[in-house]
Amino acid sequence: MAEKFRASLPANDVLDILIVGAGISGINAAYRIQSHFPKYTYMILEGRGQMGGTWDLFRYPGVRSDSDLFTFGFEWSPWEKLSPIADGESIRQYLHKSASMHGIDKKIQYGHLLTNASWSSKDCLWTLKALYGRQQLQYKARFLVFGTGYYNYNEPLEAKIPRIEQFQGQTVHPQFWPEDLDYANQQIVVIGSGATAITLVPSLAKKAAKVTMLQRSPTYILSIPNKALKRPWYCHLLSQKLYFMVRRLLWIISGRLFIWYCHRWPDGARRMIEKSTTQQLPVQIPYDPHFNPSYRPWQQRVCFCPDGDFFKSLQSGKATVETSIIQEVVPDGIVPASGKKLAADIIVTATGLQLQMFGGVKIEVDGKPLNPSEKYMWNGVMIQDMPNAAFVFGYTDASWTLGADITAKFICKYLKYLERQSYRAAVPYLPESISLLPASTINLQSTYVTLGAANLPKSAAESPWTGRKGFIPDYAWLKLGRLDRGLTFIK
Structure with a gap:
């Protein structure tokens, strides 16, 4: 042929x-x-x-x-x-x-x-x-x-940030992260609330003095276990090749069922995510408005954090979250519409692609x-x-x-x-x-x-x-x- x-x-x-x-x-x-x-x-x-x-x-x-x-x-x-x-x-x-x-x-x-x-x-x-x-x-x-x-x-997505040119620190886009950037003991503001921001915050918080995630609107965040999962009992009855096939199929099915549930019963999915999130938040950070999106689950992509690392960084006090639009950028930080100035040595624009x-x-x-x-x-x-x-x-x-x-x-x-x-x-x-x-x-x-x-x-x-x-x-x-x-x- x-x-x-x-x-x-x-x-x-x-x-x-x-x-x-x-x-x-x-x-x-x-x-x-x-x-x-x-x-x-x-x-x-x-x-x-x-x-x-x-x-x-x-x-x-x-x-x-x-x-x-x-x-x-x-x-x-x-x-x-x-x-x-x-x-x-x-x-x-x-x-x-x-x-x-x-x-x-x-x-x-x-x-x-x-x-x-x-x-x-x-x-x-x-x-x-x-x-x-x-x-x-x-x-x-x-x-x-x-x-x-x-x-x-x-070229990254150019976010319209008022007076960003006034900032005297370093502005970084995650798509082009400088290899030599030393952010130890620095004050960092991460603009955005998507998967990139949810990934960056706990990682930066390990070395930075303070990391603030500044979001215009919140997103849904779910913790999933990521420690080495134990193989189920039935894997010993299968060849390795067949076990990998079964595992892949089960993850495909479970993922589709979760998305189907979110679309079919959005209110129930919202309550489930709210309960999981609230249990992991420190007392000083409320669920609303920081983690209560106005849209239904999966109208935008749900973010996953392995072993709850994002929430652990909030619990440690090294990271926090602010929900507000940006009023202006000043030489040493950002002033959101809420009026609370966020000091910054580094601004990370995790605003999408x-x-x-x-x-x-x-x-x-x-x-x-x-x-x-x-x-x-x-x-x-x-x-x-x-x-x-x-x-x-x-x-x-x-x-x-x-x-x-x-x-x-x-x-x-x-x-x-x-x-x-x-x-x-x-x-x-x-x-x-x-x-x-x-x-x-x-x-x-x-x-x-x-x-x-x-x-x-x-x-x-x-x-x-x-x-x-x-x-x-x-x-x-x-x-x-x-x-x-x-x-x-x-x-």
Whole structure:
């Protein structure tokens, strides 16, 4: 079958698959492709000097996963440790080990920044331009996989903080944490209340004189045990491989059940989280307003803190929380609207990410620019009018890798379908006569998502022009859904 598809190659130097990005998404896609198509040629272009994507970029104190590694890890390379939450260094080591075990690391071209991707319907090929230092290189490929994530690696989200230029201390964004920053015995204000802030506060509090988390509005925070979990009795009845499969499945099910409960009975979920939070707060910090969000659980992402480390830092007195908008920044701190000045030597702007698709690559189809933000997603994996290309998009209410693996498995199924039908390419096509009602691509109401929504492809409620629907419906579509609906094929 592979030979039928490869017979259309005009030259020996044309790649079958080109993967952009050597993070979680790119490494997983590479494994699936080489497992299903051992004769296919593929390459991974990575703009940075190391593999790992987010986990190589983010180096702020305490950086860790915000979902369990049993499902965040690869299905084909189980997370063998017993603790579900892992720090950044452990995740980097895991990625290197997983990639090297299967020779994926030898397929990566580091320091190769893809800048342009141009599709030719005449040749059924992508022409790619990449920068390697000052040298411009060119590649050709039949199929593209964008494992570039959904945010800008080079520019953080610029938060509008009144008079921040007046501050005479050091301002730091977690995305670009200085390696030589000495924050011992310093007064630190962390602006934000998301997963990054919840991670930073307890880590900084170990060395800093005082850490204040300044939030405009609170978020839901849940403590989860992260000490080495004991293996249950039934694991002794199973092989190691089967045990890892069962453990992964149980974590997938329990995670989906929790989210379903939050959506189905939001008041009950709110009370449950309130009870857990109140029990861990010191007497001087009240639940309301600091931990009582105005929205329902999972309208924004629920934050998890392993072994309650965030609350322990509050109990120690080394950390505290303030809920208020910022009135102004002064040379030695921040004055919130409450009027209570917060002294600061360092301000950390943990205010979110700047959303960006395709890593900022300029895309053309038959000589015409294609703007992904003006197009609809096809089943959450392809983009309208963009032939032979998949964009890896994970989940925001579950482990990213679960969605990334759905995409990788779809790519393999899609390529096999092209082989069987003797097609060279396919493009998601939406007739002008069909009118769709746009829906949110990322089903969260976080500030950075709202601000960056215009940079994302559109989604609709009508199939197949939807984004991610959830692991179970996406998996069902992968196994049972039609691949020809909404696609135009090229012989």
